[in-house]
Amino acid sequence: MKTEPLARHLTIKRYHPEKSPAYYESNHSLKFNDEKPTVLQALIAIYENIDSTLAFSYNCRYKKCGLCAVEVDGHPSLACITFLREHQTIGPLSNLPLHKDLVINRSLLEALLMRERIFMTKGLAQESEHPLNHPFPQFRLHPDLETLLSCIECLCCQASCPVLSAGKNTPYAGPFVFVKLAQLHLDPRDSLDRASQAVQLGIKACSGCRQCVCPQGIDIYSQAILPLSGKA
Amino acid sequence: MEASKTFDVICLGGGGAGILAAVRAAELGKKVALVSKEPAGYGNTRLAVGMMACPGIMPEDSVTDFVDNLSQSGAGLSEPDLAAIIGRQSREAIICMEKYGMTLYRDKEGKLGESVVFTAGGHNRPRTVRNAGGGAALGAVLRTALWRYKITVLHETAALELLQDKGAICGVLCLDLKTGEMELLQAPAVIIATGGCGAIYYPHTSNSNGAVGDGLALALQAGAVLWDMEQVQAIPFGVTHPESMLGALLGESSTAGPAGRLLNGKGEVVLDKDIHKMTRAALVKTMMLEIISGNATDQGGLLLDLAPNLTLPQGDKLYRAIEASGIFQAARYAYGEKAYRWEEPWSVLPTMHYLMGGIQVNSRGETKVPGLFAAGEAQAGIHGGNRLGSVALSEIFTFGRLAGETAAAYSSEAGKTLDLSATETCRTWQKVLASDGEHSPQHLKKQLQACMWKNCGPVRQEKQLLGALRELEEIETKSQSLSINQERTLNRQLLDAAELHLMLPVSRSIILSSLERQESRGAHLRLDYPDKNDRDFLQHTAVSREADGNLKSGLQPVNA
Numbered sequence: 056m057k058t059e060p061l062a063r064h065l066t067i068k069r070y071h072p073e074k075s076p077a078y079y080e081s082n083h084s085l086k087f088n089d090e091k092p093t094v095l096q097a098l099i100a101i102y103e104n105i106d107s108t109l110a111f112s113y114n115c116r117y118k119k120c121g122l123c124a125v126e127v128d129g130h131p132s133l134a135c136i137t138f139l140r141e142h143q144t145i146g147p148l149s150n151l152p153l154h155k156d157l158v159i160n161r162s163l164l165e166a167l168l169m170r171e172r173i174f175m176t177k178g179l180a181q182e183s184e185h186p187l188n189h190p191f192p193q194f195r196l197h198p199d200l201e202t203l204l205s206c207i208e209c210l211c212c213q214a215s216c217p218v219l220s221a222g223k224n225t226p227y228a229g230p231f232v233f234v235k236l237a238q239l240h241l242d243p244r245d246s247l248d249r250a251s252q253a254v255q256l257g258i259k260a261c262s263g264c265r266q267c268v269c270p271q272g273i274d275i276y277s278q279a280i281l282p283l284s285g286k287a
Numbered sequence: 288m289e290a291s292k293t294f295d296v297i298c299l300g301g302g303g304a305g306i307l308a309a310v311r312a313a314e315l316g317k318k319v320a321l322v323s324k325e326p327a328g329y330g331n332t333r334l335a336v337g338m339m340a341c342p343g344i345m346p347e348d349s350v351t352d353f354v355d356n357l358s359q360s361g362a363g364l365s366e367p368d369l370a371a372i373i374g375r376q377s378r379e380a381i382i383c384m385e386k387y388g389m390t391l392y393r394d395k396e397g398k399l400g401e402s403v404v405f406t407a408g409g410h411n412r413p414r415t416v417r418n419a420g421g422g423a424a425l426g427a428v429l430r431t432a433l434w435r436y437k438i439t440v441l442h443e444t445a446a447l448e449l450l451q452d453k454g455a456i457c458g459v460l461c462l463d464l465k466t467g468e469m470e471l472l473q474a475p476a477v478i479i480a481t482g483g484c485g486a487i488y489y490p491h492t493s494n495s496n497g498a499v500g501d502g503l504a505l506a507l508q509a510g511a512v513l514w515d516m517e518q519v520q521a522i523p524f525g526v527t528h529p530e531s532m533l534g535a536l537l538g539e540s541s542t543a544g545p546a547g548r549l550l551n552g553k554g555e556v557v558l559d560k561d562i563h564k565m566t567r568a569a570l571v572k573t574m575m576l577e578i579i580s581g582n583a584t585d586q587g588g589l590l591l592d593l594a595p596n597l598t599l600p601q602g603d604k605l606y607r608a609i610e611a612s613g614i615f616q617a618a619r620y621a622y623g624e625k626a627y628r629w630e631e632p633w634s635v636l637p638t639m640h641y642l643m644g645g646i647q648v649n650s651r652g653e654t655k656v657p658g659l660f661a662a663g664e665a666q667a668g669i670h671g672g673n674r675l676g677s678v679a680l681s682e683i684f685t686f687g688r689l690a691g692e693t694a695a696a697y698s699s700e701a702g703k704t705l706d707l708s709a710t711e712t713c714r715t716w717q718k719v720l721a722s723d724g725e726h727s728p729q730h731l732k733k734q735l736q737a738c739m740w741k742n743c744g745p746v747r748q749e750k751q752l753l754g755a756l757r758e759l760e761e762i763e764t765k766s767q768s769l770s771i772n773q774e775r776t777l778n779r780q781l782l783d784a785a786e787l788h789l790m791l792p793v794s795r796s797i798i799l800s801s802l803e804r805q806e807s808r809g810a811h812l813r814l815d816y817p818d819k820n821d822r823d824f825l826q827h828t829a830v831s832r833e834a835d836g837n838l839k840s841g842l843q844p845v846n847a
Contacts, residue, residue, distance in 0.1 A: 201419050
């Protein structure tokens, strides 16, 4: 049953702050026993056996954690569930500060969410002593909210946003931040004016091109941008 | 190395237990640091399906009923005090999570009523609720809880060793993976919330790759006792391929449905009915025996044929019910849409899922070591030999808060931080991490993981366990001579080297406990001692470190 190992050639876009501020590429040829190896499998194989300095992130290996997102031939993808084809190029997510190689620095976005108070400041439970048993008729889980809550924070949407890529000086937080704002906007427990916040964070600059990539299938334009703009 | 930073309480671990412990201590006015190898809000909590048991939520349920249920399922190793705490306090912990922004599924009236409260695996009645978005949504909410208080988060930072002054905790030596630099944190109270150790068996685990049990090694080194380390629960159905998805969670017994069939590599039927009624341990044993006897498929597992369920009158409804739990998403990524719709059989192999054993603590979350606390999966004694479905989240929220509270009170009493002299410890670790020796840490780590899966995995016998001890010694020797590349920023080899050193004593503890328990109980399945022996072994196995540095195992009574 065992067939010949499968050969794959790939290129990795590298960035190494200790060595040089410029990007460089490394080329690798790998052999797999699997018929359909994943991009993550290739990265692990390179780290283990070829170049132990390769930096990349992963955690769960099956689309739960959102840590392994990279660009495969320029398309933001989760390395764990993307099958590797011949002669592909793997690079870091665009539009985000880079730490090293394929690892992006998430801390600036986190700091923005914290600074702008993009989280539940007042929750359901504070309003009643026994909230779990008490009915909350106003609490309706909006179907769009259910979808928005499936966000695994992989940041593929930021990487694929042409407005962020264009890099104009206007303040524009990007689709990920609008997803986070929309989660709160659609939640009846939230008490802040998230629509106004969205305006301050540049939502009007969204061109509506719908090119934002979401591995979880969130339709970011319809489910986040439009509701926040009062158009849903 | 930077000068040390001083805190009242340090939490190790950035999942549910660690974050709720940190937040609780901060709520009580303490200066708190959280140390996590990943960004905060990751770890195994992020991989959770999002189901949590909430005792007493339905009128016919009661706390006593739940506690009885939990104790009975624990195969006699569940500590009554700890079971009672989770029974009484998990409701409050879930309310607390809702306050931070967790979204529970509620019925049309906004209540947690019959239509949204269900019976999870092993429970005697409905008491389990579910959050929208599962683990990733929980992770996001937990992270924002940290933002409500001024908690210092040291992310991408690994804890290497606890520092003590005359036995009492006075700090933690850490490795900042972002810079490759060591960092000293000073505090009179440290909470270990680093989770379980499924990744000791990587890739044969449903756990996050960082769940190597490093916090257990720290506690052991500092003088704490590890209980029931042989109780590592395997879940019956994990992915076999592609290689990078090996071990990913596909389901438990109930996922098989009433008509699911299990076939071996020759196409013969291994089990043709009632798989869904089997305990996880019984099903895992049947599967492993079939595989050991040489009847595995080319992929090294068995085939689970779920198609017969679809021909049942309730087939569609059943599919939708099991699919809605989100438990078998991995089938889609690994095997494709047809397999996801149950039309094609799944290739399956048991995978290591949950550590019931861990650090021994009392009902306040205190270990034997002054200033050292533990919470969550890292702590022992709650589930005994078997964990009921959906109790893990309730547990980490409940005991995380409890440990945070106790540690906060302790740090007030402890007063001034003790003298910290870490020069020797730093030097030892510097030597380990800067070594220009022979062996790649990533290869030794893989060798250890393969050895543990092969010899101390879901089924065990003495000969293999003794073989594992010998191989462990060989790896220990090699680990003294590591070859690590010289880069500092995000160097995976530095983390692998640190993890390897901490995984060795944890692996040894699992093997020693497995040898000690010469019977089969709970998740511990000995082929050479297939029966339960209450006369000799209705006790915890206990591993501790002797004065000479060697690990010693023994037995300790339950409910002492």
